[in-house]
Amino acid sequence: MAEEVSSQMNSLSISETNPSSSATISLVSGDDIVFKVEPTIAKEMETVQSFIDETDGKITTIPLPNISSHDLPYVIEYCEKSIAGKITKEFEAEFVKKLNNEEVKELFLAANYLNIKKLLDFLSQVIADRIANKSVEYVRRYFGIENDFTPEEEAKLREELAWTFTGVDPDDEDEN
Amino acid sequence: SRQKRLRLRRNPNLVVGWRPELESEMATAEEINNDSVPSLPMDLVGEIFCRLPVKLLLQLRCMCKSWNCLISDRNFTRKHLSLSTSHRLHYAVYKSEPHELIHNSYPLDSVSVLSTNLTQQHLLLYNSITASCDGILCLQIKSKGLVALWNP
Numbered sequence: 001m002a003e004e005v006s007s008q009m010n011s012l013s014i015s016e017t018n019p020s021s022s023a024t025i026s027l028v029s030g031d032d033i034v035f036k037v038e039p040t041i042a043k044e045m046e047t048v049q050s051f052i053d054e055t056d057g058k059i060t061t062i063p064l065p066n067i068s069s070h071d072l073p074y075v076i077e078y079c080e081k082s083i084a085g086k087i088t089k090e091f092e093a094e095f096v097k098k099l100n101n102e103e104v105k106e107l108f109l110a111a112n113y114l115n116i117k118k119l120l121d122f123l124s125q126v127i128a129d130r131i132a133n134k135s136v137e138y139v140r141r142y143f144g145i146e147n148d149f150t151p152e153e154e155a156k157l158r159e160e161l162a163w164t165f166t167g168v169d170p171d172d173e174d175e176n
Numbered sequence: 177s178r179q180k181r182l183r184l185r186r187n188p189n190l191v192v193g194w195r196p197e198l199e200s201e202m203a204t205a206e207e208i209n210n211d212s213v214p215s216l217p218m219d220l221v222g223e224i225f226c227r228l229p230v231k232l233l234l235q236l237r238c239m240c241k242s243w244n245c246l247i248s249d250r251n252f253t254r255k256h257l258s259l260s261t262s263h264r265l266h267y268a269v270y271k272s273e274p275h276e277l278i279h280n281s282y283p284l285d286s287v288s289v290l291s292t293n294l295t296q297q298h299l300l301l302y303n304s305i306t307a308s309c310d311g312i313l314c315l316q317i318k319s320k321g322l323v324a325l326w327n328p
Contacts, residue, residue: 105216108216108220109216109220112220120223124223124224124227125227127224128224128225128227128228131224131228131232132228132229132232133232134232136235136236136238136239139236139239140239140240143216143221144216145221145239145240145243146240147239147240148240148241148242149238149240149241154238157237157238157244158238161234161235161237161238164231164232164234164235165235
């Protein structure tokens, strides 16, 4: 009986989607721009792939409300290179060169949402490298971390850690 | 009554009932989107922090109370250690004139692995055993500033 129900479910969903579009996957960004990608690209994005699997491959238009049309092409580009086995140090350096710190952060969130392990690892390292010489204040602002120390508590801790506070870059306000 | 149950299970409403679940999933994603400030969840920030140099990490203890605890936490330091040692090769060299202990580190992917068989004679080429880990010895080549790993 369960089989019958599930076959009925299948036939219902088929009638609601266009079978001819099943070759490509449409990813819809938060600002409603549609990006058509090959199913192999979708496979790189675990979140998208599990969505496709859950719906038995019958739904090929996938809304990604928290990814903007600015970030999505970067993610797709990285996935394409990844499939082609062409993720080199040179490609990665070129890839992040054009991104400012805020964009890297957005892309990092996108990679996390889409669950792309390789991109997430790579961007973690990029962010770590970029903040390596920044001040505590910069890192706080960058990650939106609220300082809940009293001025006295913070001063005391800073005194204990005084030896670590050497060689910090001055904050660059127009960094973004 | 069995007949009735079967009819219920065949009820197309049941099939339709399967769809709103998907829609509700999308709705939650949309709610997250409305929160336009892209602040990162703590576990994600942790992913980045465990790749930072120790000195900066110690400074970052001043950020807020919870990070002060987390950076000092054993699990975090373990993760930091395992990432640090899987990405860089660290070793210390002792110089006799002047007496100095110098720390060197290379990114691991810049270390090329050449497999050769070492003999006692080869060892003359090497300055000293500069480090050892789990029975693997790290040797420094006298003239060229190269290091070799040896599993005796």
